[in-house]
């Protein structure tokens with residue numbers, strides 16, 4: 464069985480485990496590829512360096528909506544990000560989006576930074592990894608001006624949002640949240656996504672799936688989430704793994 468972790472942060476300097484050991488463990492559990500996703504300039508740069516060290520490790524470069532206030536007027540950093548987008552092994556812009564739940568940055572700054580990064584994705588022909596929390600209305604009004612391919616990562620909304628995502632041809636990124644949520648709407652939504660539009664992720668070190676809650680999340684845990692979701696959706700684990708792996712390879716052009 465082959466799986467892909469399309470979203471992790473094991474390259475962050477404060478990741479609590481040895482990332483090379485974690486990668487070896489992931490490979491032995493059938494996780495063939497993983498994408499190290501950036502939230503700041505520093506960890507986007509680290510992600511590229513990290514991906515260079517090993518085959519089948521990829522990088523996404525981007526500025527998280529939480530960081531919008533810090534970067535939106537920082538021309539030097541924005542230019543750096545533009546340079547990073549063209550580096551080898553960079554397979555996506557991300558993670559970028561809108562977060563009105565925490566609202567760590569003003570909404571206007573978040574929207575402006577999102578527009579900038581969507582234009583970068585267009586320039587470089589890269590797909591985008593989106594973080595959208597309690598902000599779908601504003602998100603769609605910006606996204607629809609660009610219509611780039613991508614994934615709504617760490618999906619935890621409802622069936623209405625699944626429909627909005629799928630009708631635009633975007634993918635839905637599912638992670639350990641699904642294994643511990645008590646929210647029936649989220650589970651109904653996870654059942655409603657066409658198999659051709661699901662990609663798997665861990666968001667390591669966050670969102671460790673049941674039964675490993677309380678430990679640091681690792682890319683190998685994507686197998687636990689795959690098993691849970693295939694049961695939830697009444698699909699065989701083999702079919703579910705094959706489809707989600709092919710979806711990730713197609714979206715991110717992995718080879």
Ligand SMILES: [Zn+2]
Nearest residue numbers: 470500558666
């Ligand atoms: Zn993340």
